[in-house]
Amino acid sequence: MIRFEDVSVTYDGAVEPTVQGVDFEVPEGELVLLVGPSGVGKSTVLGAVSGLVPHFTGGTLRGRVTVAGRDTRTHKPRELADVVGTVGQDPLSHFVTDTVEDELAYGMESLGLAPAVMRRRVEETLDLLGLADLRDRPIATLSGGQQQRVAIGSVLTPHPRVLVLDEPTSALDPAAAEEVLAVLQRLVHDLGTTVLMAEHRLERVIQYADQVALLPSPGAAPTLGTPSEIMAVSPVYPPVVDLGRLADWSPLPLTVRDARRRAGALRERLTELVPKPRTPEPRTPQPRTPEPRTLQPRTLLPRTPRPTARRATVPQATAPASIEALAVRHGRVEALRRVDLTTAPGEIIALMGRNGAGKSTLLGTLVGLVAPAAGSVLVGGAVPHRTAPRDLVRRVGLVPQEPRDLLYADTVAAECAAADEDAAAEPGTCRALVSELLPDIGDDAHPRDLSEGQRLALALAVVLTARPPLLLLDEPTRGLDYAAKARLVTVLRGLAAEGHAIVLATHDVELAAELAHRVVVLADGEIVADGPTAEVVVASPSFAPQVTKVLAPQPWLTVTQVREALA
Structure with a gap:
């Protein structure tokens, strides 16, 4: 269905090709997973299938890419739209209408499908992706994960023969990701849809792949093989594979179920050992006096929060953040209610919960983007929404979902x-x-x-x-491979050791297990769990990391803990 014939892509101004030697085939009705470290050209390979590369991106494509027999060099994206459905990493750039239902129908309208067919497919897709309650909502009011589900739904409704997906689960909570992947598996198995997908969170998707194409480094030719073959040599691999390598299991497990069947001896070795406790070791950060200067405000994009502008910061003597009985409303929607949360210097908190639970709204109140309907919010002793941005950014920094x-x-x-x-x-x-x-x-x-x-x-x-005293991160691992995530963990641990408080809203359960001292779970705007990471995630089937599931009932969270204990 998809055929790459010695394909290379060189962008304008680049000395070396971004990808080269791409030569493999994706048969009809198979799901092929494209893996590799960040920046090796996975998005370029996907773009060549839809015709976006080179028609919209520019550059030079050598070799040949055909989809259902159509050469993408001679067929522009609009001439492939009836065959290929594409969802990129950024859902916002994908939307052309204002509401969920209109967006789901737009692609079918463009293809001239009958109204009765369109209505039926919209209803099917709303049910498949759990979007029925959002059908009339403006897309701009949805959370990042909800927007991603709408983007996926909008390419499913025209029933394309080929789906090209770039990080389709990166903004989804674990349950929503499983639902989306189950839908894709059903399309592949029952309808013969061909799927080419790039995804960094391999723990979610590797078991669904028929084949895996590995791009090991920039410009290197990809290697195609079964998931087991590729995971044995890949520089990126999920925790369950990492655990299998540590325990010297062969063949390597790809799923929690596979690993649990082989983990009996490992569990016995770990019986008398206990995970190293993870508690914050707060230290008061030492003030750094900046040189006298006048910092002029920068002009950022309209959607950019003013408090995220870059300014020199100084540590605060008071708690980095304190929230009491917070309530927030978005029109008729009660986004947060009765929220109490206090951060301590040196503490790392993972804010978790399903899409739309209120995580980003809570971060927004801490940087003054959202005014409380009730309750109080203090950041470094200041009320965020009443504090001048120049003063507020000396207390808090936010990395938003859209970097x-x-x-x-x-x-x-x-x-x-x-x-x-x-x-x-x-x-x-x-x-x-x-x-x-x-x-x-x-x-x-x-x-x-x-x-x-x-x-x-x-x-x-x-x-x-x-180096703000309070650092907020909204989905900080979107698009990061495992090596980049490990480097991020090292940086954030260093900041916490210096006394910086960190709150990260994330669906990445492996990141929370590796990094957080404490996990706070939101549901429908309320805190439903708040405690040490091990206690909260071990008790949750949704938020438990792979190692916890494999070694349960023992309270291990990460391969790092197991490796240190065995050493």
């Missing part, structure tokens, strides 16, 4: 230089953070040309340059 909202320079080097200047930091501070998170980003790269994960790393470095 591009913080990026406006033409090169990575210029972005970092501006961040250093705004934070009154030593020149090179931001660049060092970028290198720590993603070493392969070049100084001359344009932020627009970076992958989603690379843009996130750059935005993180920009905010971390100011």
Whole structure:
């Protein structure tokens, strides 16, 4: 159904091809998973299938890509629309209408389908993806995960023969991700739909793949094989595979069920051992006096929160954040109610819950974007929505779900230089953070040309340059591979050790298990669980990491804990 014949893509101004030697076939009715570290060209390979590369991105495509016999060089994306449905990493760039139901119908209208057919398919898709309660909602009012489900639904309704998906579960909670993947599996198995998908969260998707195409490094030719074959040699792999490598299991397990069947001996070895306790070791951060200067406000995109602008920060003597009996309304929707939350210096809190539970709204109140309907919010002793942005950003920094909202320079080097200047930091501070998170980003790269994960790393470095006493991150691992995530964990642990409080809203249960001292679970705007990470996630089937599921009832969270205990 999809055929790559010695394909290479070189973008304008680039010295080397982004991808080359791509030569494999995706048969009809199979799900092929594209894996590899951040920035190796996975999105480029996907874009070549839909015709977006090179028709919209520019650059030179050599070789040949055919979809259902159509050459993508001679067929523009609109001429492939009846065959290929595409969902990119950014759902917002995908939407063309204002409401959920209209968006689901738009693709079918473009293809001229009969109204009765359109109505039936919209209803089917609303039910398949759990969107029925949102059908009349404006898309702009949805959470990031809800928007991602709408984007996926909008390409399902025309019933394309080929689906091209870039990080389709990155903004979804675990339950919603399972629902979406079950739908994709049903399409593949029952309707013969062909799916080519890139995804970093392999723990969610590897068991659904018929074949895996590995791009090991930028410009390297991909390797195609079964999931077991590729996971044995891949530089990126899920925790269950990591545990299998540690225990020397062969063949390597791909699912929790496979691993549990082989874990008896390992559980016996761990019986007398206990995980190393994870408790914050708060230290009061030492004030850094910036050089006297006048910091001028920057003009950011309209959707960008003003408090996320970059400014020098100083530590506060009071609690980084304190919330009491908070209630927030969005029109008739009660987004938060009766929320109590206090952070301590040096503490890392993972804010979890299903899409639309109120996580981003809670972060918004801490940076003054959202005014409470009731209750109180204090950040460093200040009321966020009543505090001038220039003063507020000395207390809190936010990395939003859309990192591009913080990026406006033409090169990575210029972005970092501006961040250093705004934070009154030593020149090179931001660049060092970028290198720590993603070493392969070049100084001359344009932020627009970076992958989603690379843009996130750059935005993180920009905010971390100011070293705010309270750091908020909204879905910080979207688009990050396991190595980049490990580097992020190291950076955030270092900040916490210096006394910075960190609150991250995330659906990444593996990140929470690896990093958080404490987990707070939101449901329908209320806190339903709040406690040490081990207690909360071990008790939750939805939020338990893979290692916990494999080694239950023992309270292990991560492969790192197991490795340290065995050593």
